[in-house]
Amino acid sequence: MQSNHHISLTHVRPFGFKERGFKRSLLLIALLVIVLLIAIFFTLVVGSLPTIKAFGFSFAYNRTWDPVAGQFGALPFLAGTLLISFLALVISTPFSLAVALFLGEYYKRGVISGIFKNIIDLLAAIPSVIYGFWGLFVMVPVVRVLEMKMGILPYGVGIFSASVILAVMIMPYAISLSRQVIQLVPEELKEAAYSLGATRYEVITKIIIPHTMSGLFAGILLSLGRALGETMAVTMLIGNTVAIPTGIFAPGNTMASVIANEFTEATGKLYTSALIEMGLLLFIVVTIINMIGRKVIRHLSFDEYKDVKK
């Protein structure tokens, strides 16, 4: 009774307690997400201490990976990861840019663009294993024929095949961001250009693309972040040869796929630890890429489009 009375009297600071409690629990949950990440980071660091002690920085630039002799170096995997991610970006960018323009400029609404959007979303939804299966059974034989025509060893699997499938897999991410920034270009700017007699092509190359450059770049960076960590499909297609790739049709290996390939059979502290350190390294690389991407997007949303944003 007493307390009820008390509450009705403190109407000056309405709902204060519940209010703060709610805000605090929101903050707590947001902090929990950060804590989770830091905890993951520490778990990985603790797990990789044995190799860090044994090899130090040479782990990152040593090119020998010999589980039998206990020699571990990550360079071939780093090289393979960067190479396929880069190639995947090169392959996917023209396509994702085309689709982004298609959806963001040419056909903003309507049946066709609806179908297109669905297809792009489905591309993102297909499980990685299934991309791998399909790549192995359908794409690899085609690549092999191509390689035979070119007179190189017809492996079929390798850097090239892995990059192509990876390009398909990361496309949806680049498209969704690019489409958004393209739609954010102020209508007045475009109309001004049209009224001066510019063609659509000219509006796109002279207004839209320069205006959205940093946004497109961020889209590419974020899809790069996806590409780096992709595991199953790449593992099935890259050829899994521990060597620095000699060309785009050569087999290689990536950081994620060596973990997937060897973790279940790794015995011995150093071996397991080397694989965990590989995970840590991957984690760090992805974080850096994402941080740069974030920075770019932040600039974008807080400066350039401050006024335009809905």
Place this chain on the structure above:
Amino acid sequence: MKIKQLKTKFLFISLVSLAVLLTSCGGGSADKQAQGGSGKSLIGAGSTFTYPLYSKMFHVYHQANAVKVNYQSIGSGAGIKQLQNKTIDFGASDAPMSDEEMKKSPGAIVHIPTCLGAVVVTYHLPGNPVLKFTPEVLAGIFLGEITHWNDPKITALNPDAKLPSLPISVVHRSDGSGTTYIFADYLSKVSPQWTKGPGRGKSLNWPVGLGSKGNEGVSGLIKQTPGSIGYVEFAYAFQNKMPVASIKNKAGNFIAPSLTSTSAAANVDHMPADLRVSITNTDAPDGYPISSFSYVLLYKNQSYDNRSEAQAKATVDLIAWMIQAGQQYSEPLQYGKLPESVVKSALTILKTVVYNNKPLL
């Protein structure tokens, strides 16, 4: 402004410490079996190679004895690790545990062989001729020293086969596997260069070739690549009707892989008492030289943690059944049957497994 910065700093420090707490908590308070177990359900994990056989055996065992055995093929290395972490009742591995692994385990572990497996050499050539290899030629190919199919060393062994001048592309497993271990173990025994080079292990630093995941990955790549050569499990090659090579064994006979020649490889006189042994390059004159035991692993002292006697008894009973009545299921699935002598020694080992110092069998 300053206060805000301080606040952020404080926030960050407290977050880090919280995270460290969480991490150490996860690693430290491990290793507790939740319940003693009623002996009605067992968990095993390890070898992928024996998964089809074990799933058949455990299916039959469940129908006869109402004991549910949950076996998962997570890989031999992972099976050993899970046993060491005591998350399972028994492990399964294609290769015996190394001395180092035995030392790191929290208790003595016994090895019980359950079946025999063979690793076969398969290839893709026009007309798929039946080929013969000596250990030297095999090592030469997988070391990358013999690079073409019409190399005189190969043609001398196979005068009847028409061998093209194709380059040899070697295909090997990319994932760590018992199959690779058996193959490398054999090559290490027959070739000094191999011992000096790649050596013995579940994953190797291969001098040549392409890696592919799993047996189906290797065989898929071989089927698609003319001029390729690789190694897979016998059951796999048999099921998929792949050409296999005969290998010259220690006694000097060229032996084609088969269930009989695989079982014969284990039929030798000087078997060590703990059966923790490699039988590649066998002395048996009719034995296929790239054969090996596959094991289940369990703790010798079953009264660890708060494990119940019923659970321990069920584990030992299951394994005793696998090496006796269970053997009839091996050959239909293309696994080598254990020879009588090995079953006898395995039972002797199983009788040393105790609960509170009492033997369980």
Place this chain on the structure above:
Amino acid sequence: MAEKTAQIGMDLIYRRKRKNSLFKTAVIVFSAISTLPLLFILFYIFRQGIAAINWQFLINLPKPVGEPGGGIANALLGTVLIVLVAAIIAIPIGIFTGIYLNENRRSPTSYYCRLSVDVLQGIPSIVVGIIIYEWVVRTMGGFSAVSGSLALALMMIPLIVKSTEETLKLLPYSLKEASLSLGVPYYRTILKVIVPAGMGGILSGIILSIARVVGETAPLLFTAFGNPYMNANIFKPISSLPLIIFNYATSPYNDWHQLAWGASFILVVMVLILSMITKLIEKRWKIQY
């Protein structure tokens, strides 16, 4: 002279027009090519999968190789159970984090939280499996469905956070102001006005995140573990569709490959249905302000 200039002018216009239509064609052609992979993939899975599917396949337990009539009932139940528990764990955390980020757009905590979400999303799934194994499986002393759920939840959280934040960002500020000015407390404004207004987007984000994790194999290997028998106890090992696809596809037997294709087909159909539901929700509950 004037004529010539006009001629050049006309030429220029034609050239510009040609360039324009050429570019448009290129955009359309490239866009069309982008859709081919999906069509190919779906065609292949459907062709292989439908042959393997029948009623027995859906209601039976797996059988050893060589015996006909093996099914995937245990894996179907397992997948549903694992994903359900994962969703129960991930949804509150994801939505509340999303609300926090939307309410505090520029605080340092938000910056680090957004960054964490991005990095969490980028962690390879096998690493997630290793982490949950260390944290949960070893602590609890055994494999369990719930540890698999935790691994999947860890992968779902970033997706839910992002979709929630994106959705709430689109709501006009006036909505919140109106509610607050009527004297509705802050927490009620959020829970009863803002969240329901963005329900469509949040819900579709949740379902999309389920669609993304339902096909994950690697995080389940060392957590949910698998189980050939029916199990509904979330503290015991449990089977799931991706796990049996993985096991059967890597076996030497054709019978089991067929089962793997059948299971893949079911998995793809599940993903497709979930995606369609997402679309329907988005359409019905489109934010219109």
